[in-house]
Amino acid sequence: MSDRRLRVSAKRMLTSSICEIELRDPDGLALPPHPPGAHVSLDTPAGQRRSYSITNPAAEADRYVIAVHRQPGGRGGSVSVVDDTEIGSLLTVSAATSAFELVEAPRYLLVAGGVGITPIRSMLHHILGQGRSRVRLVYLTRTREETAYAEELDRPGLVDVVVLHHSAVAGRADLWQWLAEPDDETHVYCCGSTALMDDVRALTMHWRPSHIHFEDFAGVDALGGTSAPFTLTWEPTGGQIAVASDETALEALRRNGVRTSSSCESGTCGTCRLRLVAGETEHRDLVLTPPERESFVMPCVSRAAGAAITVAPL
Numbered sequence: 541m542s543d544r545r546l547r548v549s550a551k552r553m554l555t556s557s558i559c560e561i562e563l564r565d566p567d568g569l570a571l572p573p574h575p576p577g578a579h580v581s582l583d584t585p586a587g588q589r590r591s592y593s594i595t596n597p598a599a600e601a602d603r604y605v606i607a608v609h610r611q612p613g614g615r616g617g618s619v620s621v622v623d624d625t626e627i628g629s630l631l632t633v634s635a636a637t638s639a640f641e642l643v644e645a646p647r648y649l650l651v652a653g654g655v656g657i658t659p660i661r662s663m664l665h666h667i668l669g670q671g672r673s674r675v676r677l678v679y680l681t682r683t684r685e686e687t688a689y690a691e692e693l694d695r696p697g698l699v700d701v702v703v704l705h706h707s708a709v710a711g712r713a714d715l716w717q718w719l720a721e722p723d724d725e726t727h728v729y730c731c732g733s734t735a736l737m738d739d740v741r742a743l744t745m746h747w748r749p750s751h752i753h754f755e756d757f758a759g760v761d762a763l764g765g766t767s768a769p770f771t772l773t774w775e776p777t778g779g780q781i782a783v784a785s786d787e788t789a790l791e792a793l794r795r796n797g798v799r800t801s802s803s804c805e806s807g808t809c810g811t812c813r814l815r816l817v818a819g820e821t822e823h824r825d826l827v828l829t830p831p832e833r834e835s836f837v838m839p840c841v842s843r844a845a846g847a848a849i850t851v852a853p854l
């Protein structure tokens with residue numbers, strides 16, 4: 541995935557904590573395509589690598605628009621992107637990539653919570669372009685003031701498509717009304733807080749798993765739970781690397797001079813994917829499908845399930 545320098549060409553607060561940033565090529569060149577649900581990774585001015593979903597329609601080839609939730613209690617990436625950029629700032633940005641792909645389906649149910657509207661909005665625009673009867677969006681926020689794109693989505697023309705629910709006014713949303721009846725023709729796409737995604741997971745246990753899709757940039761804690769040391773063999777050189785209990789496989793590879801790409805470093809973006817050559821793996825990522833887990837591993841979060849694994853570049 542090649543990086544390029546993009547210019548911040550517009551910037552505005554959508555709510556008191558969600559900032560929309562438009563990125564364009566400084567020379568006006570078209571950007572690599574961004575299918576609905578795609579994201580980019582960028583280097584924040586403070587130097588962290590972070591991933592953000594693209595929210596503008598895929599047909600807009602000359603810009604990526606992202607919405608960043610400024611989280612003062614987070615790891616600092618979002619605060620730097622919002623506070624340390626201005627119109628004209630140049631940022632190093634990856635090409636768009638998608639781990640939250642919109643599959644072809646007769647119908648869609650989109651469920652967004654808070655800033656989770658970002659990739660869902662690009663999906664909504666795409667589907668609406670193909671026929672409005674095919675999609676329903678359930679968009680959950682705490683209040684109207686905390687609702688990004690409220691005016692765009694809460695308008696008469698979309699009254700049969702969009703359900704806006706504000707929990708501070710109406711209490712907890714009852715998602716069962718939309719999920720009770722599994723429907724082979726509908727795919728469900730959900731992006732939001734861990735609690736929302738856990739709810740949707742629990743309420744769709746009776747659906748075909750292949751019809752339920754999640755996006756989670758909150759990521760996973762790479763060293764959470766029990767993390768035992770193990771040996772990682774790097775197949776191209778045969779080098780054996782000891783991975784300590786308090787480091788990730790990715791960190792251990794780098795410590796030993798193996799250069800491998802990464803972005804989110806929380807198991808959500810798919811950038812660090814390596815080929816799994818041998819050994820049993822404790823997969824902790826949110827990217828790989830069960831069949832993919834036979835052949836690939838995400839070293840930013842995943843570890844050996846036993847004493848050793850062998851990995852190789854793709």
Ligand code: FES
Pocket residue numbers: 801802803804805806807808809810811812813825827838839840841
């Ligand atoms: S760096 Fe994003 S999944 Fe590993």
